[in-house]
Amino acid sequence: MSSASTLVPVLSPAGPAAQAIAEVSWVLITGATLLFVGTMALLAWALFRKRRGGEVRSLWWLAGGGLVLPLVVLTALFFYSLHRAPPWKAVPPADALVISVTGRMWWWEIRYRDPVSGATITTANELRMPVGRPVYLGLSSAEVIHSLWIPELGGKMDMVPGRVNHLLLQASRAGVYRGQCAEFCGEAHARMALHAVAMEAGEFDAWLAGQARPAVVSSSSAVSLQAGRAVFEGQKCAVCHTVRGVAEGSKLGPDLTHVGSRLFIASGTLKNGPLEMKQWLAQVHEVKPGARMPSYARLSEGDLDALVQWLGASK
Numbered sequence: 001m002s003s004a005s006t007l008v009p010v011l012s013p014a015g016p017a018a019q020a021i022a023e024v025s026w027v028l029i030t031g032a033t034l035l036f037v038g039t040m041a042l043l044a045w046a047l048f049r050k051r052r053g054g055e056v057r058s059l060w061w062l063a064g065g066g067l068v069l070p071l072v073v074l075t076a077l078f079f080y081s082l083h084r085a086p087p088w089k090a091v092p093p094a095d096a097l098v099i100s101v102t103g104r105m106w107w108w109e110i111r112y113r114d115p116v117s118g119a120t121i122t123t124a125n126e127l128r129m130p131v132g133r134p135v136y137l138g139l140s141s142a143e144v145i146h147s148l149w150i151p152e153l154g155g156k157m158d159m160v161p162g163r164v165n166h167l168l169l170q171a172s173r174a175g176v177y178r179g180q181c182a183e184f185c186g187e188a189h190a191r192m193a194l195h196a197v198a199m200e201a202g203e204f205d206a207w208l209a210g211q212a213r214p215a216v217v218s219s220s221s222a223v224s225l226q227a228g229r230a231v232f233e234g235q236k237c238a239v240c241h242t243v244r245g246v247a248e249g250s251k252l253g254p255d256l257t258h259v260g261s262r263l264f265i266a267s268g269t270l271k272n273g274p275l276e277m278k279q280w281l282a283q284v285h286e287v288k289p290g291a292r293m294p295s296y297a298r299l300s301e302g303d304l305d306a307l308v309q310w311l312g313a314s315k
């Protein structure tokens, strides 16, 4: 799986919606460049002519270049961009995968429907999707306005409390595409990222089936994992976090079932690994100022390591 960290993601489309935006962008960039160069050339020509004592019919040029040309160019661009804009769809296409995404402060709650049981599968900050299949996102927010933008896959869409907006995305090739909250939403707005992970259909189905299962770390797991679970329970992490099969119910913070399978933690702020998870738990507010989770620097090294090991084992 390639990580697509391109210089200008908007101009490196990986799906039809982003393709249309990239095409419009190129037309605008090329058109604007041509008009600019043309205008500068005319200016140079006029100056040159004046210096030679020649006459420039300025009224004619003003009317032509200042009125007629912009009118023609802007009208053409208006209809062209209308024609090229991704169609807005009130109902999802028949073959679409429906995923709901809720903006939180400052992370993303993502919900899938289990195709087998119909139950809801909740995860966080990672939008896994099958390649080549339209994905119909239902976007909302819990507290304030956020905006979802994954430049390589499509345009942005606001997430507004109390309503559901829709966005139709499709990935044409497998990869990891970084998304970002695109509406200022408070202190940790800049660290409210998510990653769209486009996978081959079979791979995606296997992933979803895995996510549907409760966390593998049950009470019967190895002794070393039991220590981590004891820290999770002793520190009352379940007041905010759900780990299916261990502690269920709270939706205040990200669902941590299978958190070990995610590529990033803290909404795309850190890569997911034991070192990073430990750093995150011990230095929450250095890593992500404004984050609503308290720091766990007060835990002993042993307890931190056990907790990190237990969380990482939940794949």
Ligand code: CUA
Pocket (backbone or CB within 6 Å): 103, 106, 145, 146, 147, 181, 182, 183, 184, 185, 186, 189, 190, 192
């Ligand atoms: Cu959420 Cu900015």
